[in-house]
Amino acid sequence: MIDRPRHPPHRPQRPPSPRPGGAGGRHGERERPAGRPFGEWPDDVAILYGWHSVSEALRNPHRRFRKLMATENALKRLNDESVPLSVEPEVVRPGAIDRLLDRDAVHQGLFAECDPLPALSLKEAAQNDLLLVLDQITDPHNVGAIVRSAAALKVGAIITTARHSPAATGVLAKSASGGLEHVPFCFVGNLARALEELKVQGVQVVGLDSEGAADLTDTALRAPLALVLGAEGKGLRQLTRQTCDVLARIDLPGAIVSLNVSNAAVLALHIAHRAIDRAR
Numbered sequence: 001m002i003d004r005p006r007h008p009p010h011r012p013q014r015p016p017s018p019r020p021g022g023a024g025g026r027h028g029e030r031e032r033p034a035g036r037p038f039g040e041w042p043d044d045v046a047i048l049y050g051w052h053s054v055s056e057a058l059r060n061p062h063r064r065f066r067k068l069m070a071t072e073n074a075l076k077r078l079n080d081e082s083v084p085l086s087v088e089p090e091v092v093r094p095g096a097i098d099r100l101l102d103r104d105a106v107h108q109g110l111f112a113e114c115d116p117l118p119a120l121s122l123k124e125a126a127q128n129d130l131l132l133v134l135d136q137i138t139d140p141h142n143v144g145a146i147v148r149s150a151a152a153l154k155v156g157a158i159i160t161t162a163r164h165s166p167a168a169t170g171v172l173a174k175s176a177s178g179g180l181e182h183v184p185f186c187f188v189g190n191l192a193r194a195l196e197e198l199k200v201q202g203v204q205v206v207g208l209d210s211e212g213a214a215d216l217t218d219t220a221l222r223a224p225l226a227l228v229l230g231a232e233g234k235g236l237r238q239l240t241r242q243t244c245d246v247l248a249r250i251d252l253p254g255a256i257v258s259l260n261v262s263n264a265a266v267l268a269l270h271i272a273h274r275a276i277d278r279a280r
Contacts, residue, residue, distance in 0.1 A: 043167070044115070044116065045066065045113050045114070045115075045116075045169070046113070046114045046115065046116045046117075046169040047111075047112070047113060047114075047169045047170050047173070048110075048111070048112045048114060048169070048173050048174075049097070049101060049105060049107040049108075049110060049111045049112070049170075049173075049174060050106060050107055050110060050174045050177075051074070051077075051108040051110060052177040053110075053173045053174055053176070053177065053178055053180075054068070054110040054111070054112050055078065055081070055083050055110070056177075056178030056179075056180075056181045056182075057112065057180075057181055058078070058083050058084055058085065058086065059083060059084065059181070060117075060181040062117060062118070063086075063114055063115070063117060063181065064086075064114060065086055065087040065113070066087075066112075066113040066114060066115065067087070067090070067112060067113040068085070068087045068088075068089040068090065068110075068111075068112045069089065069090045069092050069097055069110070069111040069112070070089040070090070070091060070092070070109060070110055070111075071091070071092060071093065071094050071097075071109030071110075072091060074108060074109030074110045075089055075091060075109075094107075094109060097109070097110075097111045102171075105171075105174070106174075116168060116169075117168070117180065117181075117184065117185075118184075119184065119185050119186055119187050120157050120184045120185070120186040121186065122159070122186055122188060122194055122197055123201070124157075124186070125156065125157035125159055125184075125186040126198055126201040126202075126203055127156070127224075128155075128156020128157055128224060129156060129223035129224050129225065129276055130153070130154065130155050130156055130223065130225055130227075130269070130272060130273065130276060131155065131156055131157055131158075131159060131198070131203065131224070131225065131226040131227070132146070132150050132155050132157075132158045132159070132226070132227055132229070132265065132269065133158075133159045133160070133191070133194075133195070133205075133226050133227065133228040133229070134146070134158060134159070134160040134165065134229055135161075135191060135228060135229065135230045135231065135236050135237055135240045136161065136164040136165070136230070136231050136234070136237065137160075137165070137229065137230070137231045137232075137261060138164060138165065138166055138231065139166070139232070140166040140167075140170065140171040140172035140175065141171060141172075141175050141262075142175075142232070142260070142261050142262045143165070143166055143172050143175075143176075144171065144172040144173065144174065144175020144176040144177075144179075145175050145176075145262035145265075146158075146229075146261070146262050146265045146266075147172070147175075147176035147179040147180055147183055148175065148176050148177045148178075148179040149179075149262065149265055149269060150179065150183045150265075150269065151176075151178070151179035151182040151183050152179075152266075153266070153269040153270060153273050154273065155183050155269065156183075157183065157184050157185065157186050158183055158184075158185050158186070159185075159186045159187075159188060159191075159226070160185065160186075160187060160188075160191075161187065161188060161189070161190075161191050162187040162188065162189055165187075168180055168185060191237075191240060192239045192240060192243045195226070195228070195240070195243040195244065196243060199245065201224075202224060203224045203225065203226050204221065204222055204223075204224065204225045204226065204245055205226045205228060205243065205244045205245045205246075206219065206221065206225065206226070206227055206244060206245060206246050206248055206272075207227075207236050207240065207241055207244035207246070207247045207248070208227065208228065208229050208230070208236075208247075208248060208249070208250065208264060208268055209230075209235060209236055209241065209247040209248070209249060210235070210249050210258075211247065211249065212246075212247035212248040212249035213248070214248055214249070215248065215249055215250065215251045216248040216249065216250055216268055216271050216272075217271055219248045221271075221275040221276065221279070222275075222276070222279050223276045223279070223280075225272055225276060227265075227268050227269065227272055228240060229264065229265055229268070230261075231261070232260065232261045250264060250267060250268060250271075
C-alpha cells in the first residue's frame with residue numbers, strides 16, 4: 001500500500017556555524033537537521049517561510065511571532081489581502097531570506113521566527129471525532145503533506161511520538177502549506193500505551209496495513225476514530241499492529257497497487273470522514 005522511499009530519511013548533524021546562514025562543512029557546504037532551514041536556531045523556535053505558511057500563521061491568533069522578514073512585494077500582498085500583522089515586518093531584499101534557507105527553498109518573500117504552537121494532551125486529543133496517528137514517519141515532506149490533508153479533512157489532532165518525528169518547522173511547515181495552524185499535535189512518549197489509553201476513552205483505533213483483513217471501505221468505522229499510519233517501507237511496528245482494534249488495507253484498482261504514505265493518508269481520511277458522516 002505504501003511505497004518504499006528511494007532515499008531513506010536521515011537526520012543530519014547540526015551545522016557547526018552558530019550564525020544563521022553561516023557556511024560550514026567540507027567545501028563550504030552546510031548541513032542541517034531534518035526539516036529545518038540552515039542556521040543554528042534553537043529547538044524552541046519554529047521557522048516558517050512561504051506565502052501559505054506565513055500568511056496562515058499571521059491569521060492565527062494563537063501564533064506568537066518573534067520576527068517577520070518580508071520583501072516589498074510580499075508585504076504589499078499581505079496588505080492587499082488584509083492579512084493582520086502582529087509584528088512589525090523587517091523589509092528586506094529576497095537575497096536576505098535566500099541566505100537563511102536551503103538553495104531549493106521557495107520562500108516567496110516571507111520568512112518568520114515564531115514560538116511553536118501549544119500541543120494537546122492525549123485526553124484533549126481524544127475528544128475529537130477523527131484523529132490521525134503517525135508511527136515513526138520521519139520525512140518532513142511527507143509529514144507536512146499529511147498535515148495539509150489533515151487540515152482539509154477536519155482532523156482534530158495528529159498524535160505522534162516525541163522522538164522519531166520531525167520538528168514542526170522549516171520544510172515540514174512549508175509542505176503543510178498553512179495546515180499547522182489548523183491541526184494541533186499531541187506528542188506522546190510511548191505510542192502503544194497512548195493507543196491503549198485512546199481505546200479506554202472509547203476511540204476506535206484502526207491501523208492501515210497492506211495485510212489488513214478487509215479494505216478500509218468495507219470496515220465498520222465510527223467516531224471517535226483514530227487512523228494509524230506507519231512509515232514508508234517499514235509500515236506499522238509490530239507492537240503498534242497488535243494494539244490496534246483492527247487492521248485495514250486500501251485496495252487499488254489500477255496497475256500501481258501501492259501509495260506514498262501522504263497519498264495513503266488523504267485517501268484513508270476521506271474514506272473515514274464519509275463513514276463517520278454516514279453513521280451520524
